[in-house]
Amino acid sequence: MKRRYIIRRAGRSLKQAKARTLLTSLAIAVGAFTLTIAIAAGEGSRQYADKLIGSNVNPKALFIVKDKTIFEGGQNQSGLQEYDPDSTTIQGGQATIKQLTQKDIEKLESRDDIEDVRPRYQLSIEYLSVEDSDKKFTADVSQYDSTIRNETSTGSLPELGVSIDDDELVMPESFAGTLVKSKVIQKKADIVGKKITLTVTKPTRQPTEEEIRKALLSGGGVDAIRALTETESKQVSLTVRALTKESSTSLSFTSAIQISPAKAQDLFDYTTEGTDQYRKYIAVTALAVEGNDPVDVKEALKKDGYPSQTAEDLQNLLFTIVNILQGIVAGFGVLALIASVFGIINTQYISVLERTQQIGLMKALGAHNKDVAKLFRYEAAWIGFLGGVIGSMIALVSGVALNPWITEQLDLGEGNHLLVFEPLPIVSLIVGLMIIAVVAGYFPSRKAAKLDPIEALRTE
Amino acid sequence: MIEVRGVTKTYGKKNNVFTALSDVNFSIPDGASVAIVGKSGSGKSTLMHAMSGLDRPQTGEVIIDGQDILKLKSKEVDRFRSRKMSFIFQSFFVEANETCYNNVGMVCEIAGVPANEHRRKIEKALEAVELLDKKKSRARDLSGGQKQRLAIARAIVNNPTTLFADEPTGNLDSSTGEIIENLLFRYNKEKGVTLIIVTHDDDLASRCDINIQIRDGRIVSINEKKPKKESALKKKKVAKK
Ligand SMILES: Nc1ncnc2c1ncn2[C@@H]1O[C@H](COP(=O)(O)OP(=O)(O)OP(=O)(O)O)[C@@H](O)[C@H]1O
Ligand SMILES: [Mg+2]
Numbered sequence: 001m002k003r004r005y006i007i008r009r010a011g012r013s014l015k016q017a018k019a020r021t022l023l024t025s026l027a028i029a030v031g032a033f034t035l036t037i038a039i040a041a042g043e044g045s046r047q048y049a050d051k052l053i054g055s056n057v058n059p060k061a062l063f064i065v066k067d068k069t070i071f072e073g074g075q076n077q078s079g080l081q082e083y084d085p086d087s088t089t090i091q092g093g094q095a096t097i098k099q100l101t102q103k104d105i106e107k108l109e110s111r112d113d114i115e116d117v118r119p120r121y122q123l124s125i126e127y128l129s130v131e132d133s134d135k136k137f138t139a140d141v142s143q144y145d146s147t148i149r150n151e152t153s154t155g156s157l158p159e160l161g162v163s164i165d166d167d168e169l170v171m172p173e174s175f176a177g178t179l180v181k182s183k184v185i186q187k188k189a190d191i192v193g194k195k196i197t198l199t200v201t202k203p204t205r206q207p208t209e210e211e212i213r214k215a216l217l218s219g220g221g222v223d224a225i226r227a228l229t230e231t232e233s234k235q236v237s238l239t240v241r242a243l244t245k246e247s248s249t250s251l252s253f254t255s256a257i258q259i260s261p262a263k264a265q266d267l268f269d270y271t272t273e274g275t276d277q278y279r280k281y282i283a284v285t286a287l288a289v290e291g292n293d294p295v296d297v298k299e300a301l302k303k304d305g306y307p308s309q310t311a312e313d314l315q316n317l318l319f320t321i322v323n324i325l326q327g328i329v330a331g332f333g334v335l336a337l338i339a340s341v342f343g344i345i346n347t348q349y350i351s352v353l354e355r356t357q358q359i360g361l362m363k364a365l366g367a368h369n370k371d372v373a374k375l376f377r378y379e380a381a382w383i384g385f386l387g388g389v390i391g392s393m394i395a396l397v398s399g400v401a402l403n404p405w406i407t408e409q410l411d412l413g414e415g416n417h418l419l420v421f422e423p424l425p426i427v428s429l430i431v432g433l434m435i436i437a438v439v440a441g442y443f444p445s446r447k448a449a450k451l452d453p454i455e456a457l458r459t460e
Numbered sequence: 461m462i463e464v465r466g467v468t469k470t471y472g473k474k475n476n477v478f479t480a481l482s483d484v485n486f487s488i489p490d491g492a493s494v495a496i497v498g499k500s501g502s503g504k505s506t507l508m509h510a511m512s513g514l515d516r517p518q519t520g521e522v523i524i525d526g527q528d529i530l531k532l533k534s535k536e537v538d539r540f541r542s543r544k545m546s547f548i549f550q551s552f553f554v555e556a557n558e559t560c561y562n563n564v565g566m567v568c569e570i571a572g573v574p575a576n577e578h579r580r581k582i583e584k585a586l587e588a589v590e591l592l593d594k595k596k597s598r599a600r601d602l603s604g605g606q607k608q609r610l611a612i613a614r615a616i617v618n619n620p621t622t623l624f625a626d627e628p629t630g631n632l633d634s635s636t637g638e639i640i641e642n643l644l645f646r647y648n649k650e651k652g653v654t655l656i657i658v659t660h661d662d663d664l665a666s667r668c669d670i671n672i673q674i675r676d677g678r679i680v681s682i683n684e685k686k687p688k689k690e691s692a693l694k695k696k697k698v699a700k701k
Contacts, residue, residue, distance in 0.1 A: 001569055001570050001572075002569065005569040009566075009569075012557075012558065012562070013557075016557040060527055129519035184629070219572065235649070249694060357553055358555055360553075361553050361555070362566070362570065363514075363538075363548070364512075364514055364541070364547050365566065365567055365570050365572050365614075366538045366539060366540075366542025366543070366545075366571065367538065367542070367543065367570045368534075368535055368538050369534070371570070453514055454509055454514055457549065
């Protein structure tokens with residue numbers, strides 16, 4: 001019997017048992033729906049992450065450290081460890097982390113596979129104030145990263161790869177909002193072009209006996225000694241160049257004031273001078289020199305004792321999360337499918353029993369056992385096809401309908417969708433479901449094929 | 461020419477063997493009409509199934525056109541059945557949910573009739589049984605007589621050489637039964653198809669060229685009622701009692 005006749009016949013049999021066919025395929029549709037959503041969400045988040053990183057991070061950028069535990073989520077390193085003068089204790093004594101020293105920086109700078117080596121300064125300021133106002137504010141300060149793109153609401157930023165000037169700063173729009181509330185300025189945009197003064201302090205340190213003696217001898221008395229222990233501070237005035245906008249595709253959005261790397265170094269050196277933090281850095285950033293694959297550079301750096309992460313690693317990190325989430329959703333889909341497999345087996349068995357006569361007749365008229373088996377397998381395939389189409393179409397329609405809402409809820413930013421439906425995965429899903437259905441229909445179809453035509457024709 | 465030689469069919473296992481057919485021998489010339497008669501349970505249907513290769517007797521040969529169909533592989537028997545034989549059953553066995561057209565079409569599909577001939581053949585067969593106007597109706601909506609006519613259309617669509625009918629009028633009233641009988645005999649005469657009818661009905665049996673009487677799985681007598689062609693029936697061996 002020709003395949004096409006069997007397929008048509010199978011289609012007709014299913015049409016005649018509409019309710020049963022529909023119910024059986026609905027079980028598959030549930031699985032298909034969940035899987036389609038999982039695939040679409042995976043695709044969507046991957047595209048989103050891609051966009052996020054591709055538009056914000058220089059693909060040549062490398063984030064270099066001395067201590068690879070930083071990449072391992074700041075693992076708690078307790079226990080007995082060999083003393084290293086370059087180590088420092090951070091996070092309230094929770095972890096000891098090896099830092100990069102000036103020597104490391106020089107070593108990295110002398111390499112010819114990376115350029116633009118810049119330490120990441122850990123800055124803290126005492127307070128800041130805006131010109132023509134005596135209100136003081138505290139804020140985080142970080143260095144301007146020219147490898148990452150920022151969006152601005154007021155003012156403009158230099159092109160990617162170029163830093164802001166040493167006498168400029170960039171602040172988040174929300175800070176301007178706070179200043180408006182505090183009545184320092186009238187409206188947010190007013191802050192651009194204004195001068196902001198940052199005050200940094202040197203850590204207090206114990207004066208030496210020599211210094212105390214000198215102070216006493218100079219005749220200054222107690223005041224002279226107090227002056228010794230008084231904190232020394234320094235002020236820098238910077239002009240606000242732009243306000244950065246909090247954007248969902250702006251990966252780098254930091255709620256900190258950004259200043260030029262040179263200025264940052266200047267302040268960092270000032271605040272750490274005389275402490276064990278002086279000229280020591282947890283991390284540096286660098287760019288792979290044109291013509292060098294960042295991945296290769298990463299390997300070379302690792303060999304020399306500098307663990308690093310590339311832009312791609314960052315991407316993979318995001319993808320890992322996406323994959324896990326996708327796996328969970330897909331898991332539910334697979335469970336639904338397993339349930340539906342039993343549904344197919346059950347309905348097909350009943351169908352074989354109900355149609356014993358038809359099977360006997362076909363065989364009496366000369367149909368091969370194989371043809372009869374195929375008839376039931378194609379019916380199963382039809383059910384799989386129907387379930388796949390119903391499930392994925394419902395997913396598609398509801399996904400497209402819900403996308404704007406999801407985008408709004410998750411704050412993904414205009415034009416970004418969590419659920420991205422691609423034709424190929426949907427088609428392969430449907431084909432896969434048909435195969436699963438055929439496999440599920442195997443046992444019932446074998447029963448049909450083995451049926452004795454005489455027995456079958458005896459039943460009335 | 462159909463030759464049945466030494467066919468024995470038993471059911472059951474060692475302790476409980478039941479012999480449904482025991483050393484059955486006869487031959488049927490091409491184009492004859494044959495009635496297999498006997499009491500209920502005597503083995504008529506079993507014999508018919510053995511002759512058509514639906515069933516496999518333990519011993520014996522069924523030679524059709526010089527070929528022992530019991531020696532063929534099941535696939536080849538299937539092909540043999542789809543090309544040369546057809547069946548009509550007491551309880552019609554039409555596919556209730558399919559249209560008349562598709563009921564008849566199934567034979568074409570199974571026998572591998574070229575697709576462009578389906579329509580012509582099916583319509584011709586339906587016309588022969590006067591069901592062409594019901595082409596698109598579903599078989600479940602037909603009356604009993606119409607169902608059996610549909611079964612006949614299905615049986616003749618692929619021009620078989622042998623037509624088996626197991627009590628074709630058993631479920632019909634006498635006048636409807638006669639219409640069916642007439643159809644079968646007309647087809648037998650016009651096309652020279654060998655017609656093998658299993659029946660209880662003596663009137664129907666008397667219309668056949670040959671009557672094979674069977675009792676308890678043995679042939680009791682073979683009567684040639686109207687020897688049209690001389691010695692059309694060659695008796696090989698008659699097992700008595
Ligand atoms: N599968 C089987 N197992 C055991 N015995 C069987 C089987 N099939 C048929 N028989 C027996 O074989 C004998 C012949 O059966 P068959 O169906 O050929 O009778 P029949 O002559 O066609 O009767 P009827 O006129 O009632 O249709 C019966 O006694 C029946 O019980
Ligand atoms: Mg019978």
